[in-house]
Amino acid sequence: MGLSGISLLTTTYSLILQHQSLLLCLRAKGFGLDLKKDMEGVDYLSDERKKAQFDVEAMKIAWAGSLEAFQLSDRMAKLVANDPAFEKFTRPMLGRKELIKNTLRKAAHGWKLIVDLRLTEEEAKWLRLYIDEPAYTDLHWGMFIPAIEGQGTEEQKKKWLPLAKKMQIIGCYAQTELGHGSNVQGLETTATFDPQTDEFIMHSPTLTSSKWWPGGLGKASTHAVVYARLIVGGEFHGVHGFIVQLRSLDDHSPLPGVTVGDIGMKFGNGAYNTMDNGVLRFDHVRIPRDQMLMRVSQVTREGKIMQSDVPRQLIYGTMVYVRQTIVADASKALSRAVCIATRYSAIRRQFGSRNGGPETQVIDYKTQQSRLFPLLASAYAFRFVGEWLKWLYTDVKERLAANDFSTLPEAHACTAGLKSLTTSFTADGIEECRKLCGGHGYLVSSGLPELFAVYIPACTYEGDNVVLLLQVARFLVKTVSELGYKKPVGTTAYMGRVASLMQNNCAVQTAEGWLNPGAVVEAFESRAARMAVRCGQQLAKYENPEEGFAELSADLVEASIAHCQLIVVSKFIEKLQQDIPGKGVKQTLEVLCYVYALFLLHKHQGDFLATGYLTPKQASLANDQLRTLYSKVRPNAITLVDSFNYTDHYLGSILGRYDGNVYPKLYEAAWKDPLNDSDVVDGFYEYVQPILKQKLRTAKL
Numbered sequence: 001m002g003l004s005g006i007s008l009l010t011t012t013y014s015l016i017l018q019h020q021s022l023l024l025c026l027r028a029k030g031f032g033l034d035l036k037k038d039m040e041g042v043d044y045l046s047d048e049r050k051k052a053q054f055d056v057e058a059m060k061i062a063w064a065g066s067l068e069a070f071q072l073s074d075r076m077a078k079l080v081a082n083d084p085a086f087e088k089f090t091r092p093m094l095g096r097k098e099l100i101k102n103t104l105r106k107a108a109h110g111w112k113l114i115v116d117l118r119l120t121e122e123e124a125k126w127l128r129l130y131i132d133e134p135a136y137t138d139l140h141w142g143m144f145i146p147a148i149e150g151q152g153t154e155e156q157k158k159k160w161l162p163l164a165k166k167m168q169i170i171g172c173y174a175q176t177e178l179g180h181g182s183n184v185q186g187l188e189t190t191a192t193f194d195p196q197t198d199e200f201i202m203h204s205p206t207l208t209s210s211k212w213w214p215g216g217l218g219k220a221s222t223h224a225v226v227y228a229r230l231i232v233g234g235e236f237h238g239v240h241g242f243i244v245q246l247r248s249l250d251d252h253s254p255l256p257g258v259t260v261g262d263i264g265m266k267f268g269n270g271a272y273n274t275m276d277n278g279v280l281r282f283d284h285v286r287i288p289r290d291q292m293l294m295r296v297s298q299v300t301r302e303g304k305i306m307q308s309d310v311p312r313q314l315i316y317g318t319m320v321y322v323r324q325t326i327v328a329d330a331s332k333a334l335s336r337a338v339c340i341a342t343r344y345s346a347i348r349r350q351f352g353s354r355n356g357g358p359e360t361q362v363i364d365y366k367t368q369q370s371r372l373f374p375l376l377a378s379a380y381a382f383r384f385v386g387e388w389l390k391w392l393y394t395d396v397k398e399r400l401a402a403n404d405f406s407t408l409p410e411a412h413a414c415t416a417g418l419k420s421l422t423t424s425f426t427a428d429g430i431e432e433c434r435k436l437c438g439g440h441g442y443l444v445s446s447g448l449p450e451l452f453a454v455y456i457p458a459c460t461y462e463g464d465n466v467v468l469l470l471q472v473a474r475f476l477v478k479t480v481s482e483l484g485y486k487k488p489v490g491t492t493a494y495m496g497r498v499a500s501l502m503q504n505n506c507a508v509q510t511a512e513g514w515l516n517p518g519a520v521v522e523a524f525e526s527r528a529a530r531m532a533v534r535c536g537q538q539l540a541k542y543e544n545p546e547e548g549f550a551e552l553s554a555d556l557v558e559a560s561i562a563h564c565q566l567i568v569v570s571k572f573i574e575k576l577q578q579d580i581p582g583k584g585v586k587q588t589l590e591v592l593c594y595v596y597a598l599f600l601l602h603k604h605q606g607d608f609l610a611t612g613y614l615t616p617k618q619a620s621l622a623n624d625q626l627r628t629l630y631s632k633v634r635p636n637a638i639t640l641v642d643s644f645n646y647t648d649h650y651l652g653s654i655l656g657r658y659d660g661n662v663y664p665k666l667y668e669a670a671w672k673d674p675l676n677d678s679d680v681v682d683g684f685y686e687y688v689q690p691i692l693k694q695k696l697r698t699a700k701l
């Protein structure tokens with residue numbers, strides 16, 4: 001192909017895409033061909049954007065929740081993207097010390113913006129999201145402050161919150177130990193009351209009692225809420241939170257009796273290594289009595305334990321709050337990966353060229369669609385269930401403030417279950433997006449490896465996902481066992497119709513029949529109710545319920561998943577019953593809602609068939625409908641990911657660039673790698689040349 005042919009090609013975007021790689025070869029060293037001029041400023045996805053069947057601006061608002069939420073988030077995204085202090089592309093190449101220093105610098109700059117621009121709490125949260133770097137400030141604002149707010153008395157809040165909110169102290173949440181994380185009652189750190197001095201003595205009696213994992217503890221925190229066994233008069237009175245100062249407020253050195261440091265490198269480059277997860281030991285460290293968080297239980301000057309009306313479980317309240325935020329974050333992480341994979345799938349072409357015409361965009365392969373579109377639909381589903389969960393949490397918080405604890409068990413079950421469901425799916429979904437991007441997805445510049453490495457601990461922190469599903473199972477089993485005399489409410493209200501849900505079978509006769517919210521919800525309710533009741537029946541066979549629970553735990557986990565999927569499906573459907581303005585917006589969301597539900601039905605059809613609710617024919621009809629739905633998603637795919645309104649800075653991905661200008665930018669990025677600073681690699685003369693020059697007679701391999 002001659003140069004005249006090249007100039008002809010540059011006039012047609014789709015053909016340029018076909019030949020970008022060839023053109024770039026010519027541009028490589030020696031050819032001196034500069035295509036930059038032709039490539040920049042061109043929207044390679046414009047044809048895709050023209051296919052949209054809905055109003056993208058209105059969808060952005062539907063995704064954000066309201067016009068105000070959209071404007072606020074958009075303002076913060078641009079603030080971060082336009083500030084060079086928040087550059088993040090070199091992050092995976094930094095050594096640990098440099099990395100942490102860089103994070104401390106960004107946190108200081110972020111805090112300065114918050115103060116100088118007088119940002120609200122909501123704005124600060126968006127700012128943090130778009131800075132996209134885990135830091136000690138997450139635990140200070142996300143756990144230390146909420147722990148004091150939820151478990152402190154009015155006096156304690158008055159004393160500590162102003163200091164914390166002005167960041168005159170920095171706190172972390174020190175619960176997990178080397179020996180115990182899930183089993184909070186098994187923690188070994190002790191807080192022994194000394195009536196002589198009116199103090200608690202904080203002590204780490206064993207190696208396994210060392211605090212291990214708390215974020216921000218390693219290097220940044222001056223204080224911690226430490227969870228420890230309360231010992232008064234030689235007796236153990238359960239685990240409680242204590243505010244403990246760890247480091248000097250003058251020179252940041254550890255206080256006497258405190259041993260504190262970082263636990264070391266974690267999975268991936270950059271990623272969560274920006275966080276100083278720490279280790280902490282106490283050697284008989286004394287703190288004043290009023291530093292035990294005393295909303296739940298109080299220790300008097302005389303060493304008496306007083307219980308307030310507040311249930312003990314409130315000690316776990318901070319975890320309920322954070323689990324709720326983690327569900328909201330799942331939709332952000334998944335949508336980000338999906339945005340990258342969708343845009344790249346429209347740019348990438350493989351096979352199918354006839355008579356020299358363009359090859360097929362990989363997004364047009366049905367297999368690509370059946371892997372990608374359920375993830376896209378799930379991102380929307382998680383967004384809406386996250387919105388609902390935020391509402392539920394706000395309601396519970398208001399009730400707790402008024403000493404109404406009635407909805408706490410349901411809030412615990414919902415936050416635990418949805419945290420588990422959404423983070424497990426998102427972690428797998430990010431990895432699927434990497435595979436959807438083929439080889440280039442494995443490059444750090446695709447943004448996916450770091451996103452995956454940062455995200456996956458969400459399946460473990462704030463409660464291991466299996467442990468949390470077992471909590472949901474306990475709640476379900478209790479609900480089933482009480483059915484005879486207690487009307488289930490909230491997310492278990494469907495159990496109140498258990499008799500009909502056990503008897504009625506699915507009435508769907510055609511593929512179109514599945515496009516009915518009532519039919520979909522009933523299918524998920526019947527499956528969840530039947531699985532929970534079946535577990536209940538099995539459990540009844542055991543004399544010792546705990547033994548039965550342990551024996552049946554794998555089935556119980558599956559019943560919990562069924563219940564949580566029902567919540568997500570029904571909250572999506574409820575969302576669609578609201579007024580959602582904008583041409584085609586509601587209709588497009590309806591398509592996604594059915595994709596989400598029927599994809600789950602297809603994936604878990606074993607459950608639906610085994611519980612006897614569906615026939616194989618009906619399951620097959622659901623799959624037929626799913627294929628039709630994918631065709632409806634296809635023209636809207638690019639604009640559905642545009643509706644997330646993510647900046648290129650936030651996406652941090654060459655494959656996911658808004659303009660689709662992938663190949664030139666990948667090519668450019670490769671040449672910026674420090675390894676390409678010289679033609680001859682460091683170490684060549686020491687280690688490679690001697691091998692090349694050696695004169696072996698034989699090699700025995």
Ligand SMILES: CCCCCCCCCCCCCCCCCCCCCCCCCC(=O)SCCNC(=O)CCNC(=O)[C@H](O)C(C)(C)COP(=O)(O)OP(=O)(O)OC[C@H]1O[C@@H](n2cnc3c(N)ncnc32)[C@H](O)[C@@H]1OP(=O)(O)O
Binds near residue numbers: 110111133173317462
């Ligand atoms: C550069 C940037 C610049 C920025 C600049 C700007 C700066 C400024 C920015 C400003 C903004 C920044 C904002 C940032 C935000 C960030 C967000 C945070 C990020 C978070 C990161 C995450 C970190 C991760 C943190 C962590 O990882 S922290 C550790 C978490 N650890 C766990 O999660 C342990 C799991 N284990 C258990 O949760 C329990 O242990 C166990 C299993 C329940 C058994 O517990 P056990 O006591 O044995 O209980 P049972 O006997 O089973 O139950 C007994 C009874 O209690 C019940 N019940 C159990 N629970 C609970 C519960 N909650 N609630 C209620 N009830 C409960 C149960 O239903 C039963 O009721 P009943 O049936 O009796 O009625």
Ligand SMILES: Cc1cc2nc3c(=O)[nH]c(=O)nc-3n(C[C@H](O)[C@H](O)[C@H](O)COP(=O)(O)OP(=O)(O)OC[C@H]3O[C@@H](n4cnc5c(N)ncnc54)[C@H](O)[C@@H]3O)c2cc1C
Binds near residue numbers: 173180182183214215
């Ligand atoms: C990146 C990161 C940040 C963290 N930040 C903090 C922090 O700021 N503060 C803090 O206090 N902690 C923090 N943690 C700790 C975290 O909360 C715990 O690791 C988590 O709760 C899991 O507990 P574990 O490590 O004890 O897991 P384990 O309970 O030891 O889990 C190991 C395996 O055992 C299984 N298992 C455990 N119990 C049961 C059971 N009853 N039934 C069936 N299976 C079971 C689990 O499913 C898992 O497969 C962090 C952890 C990570 C990875």
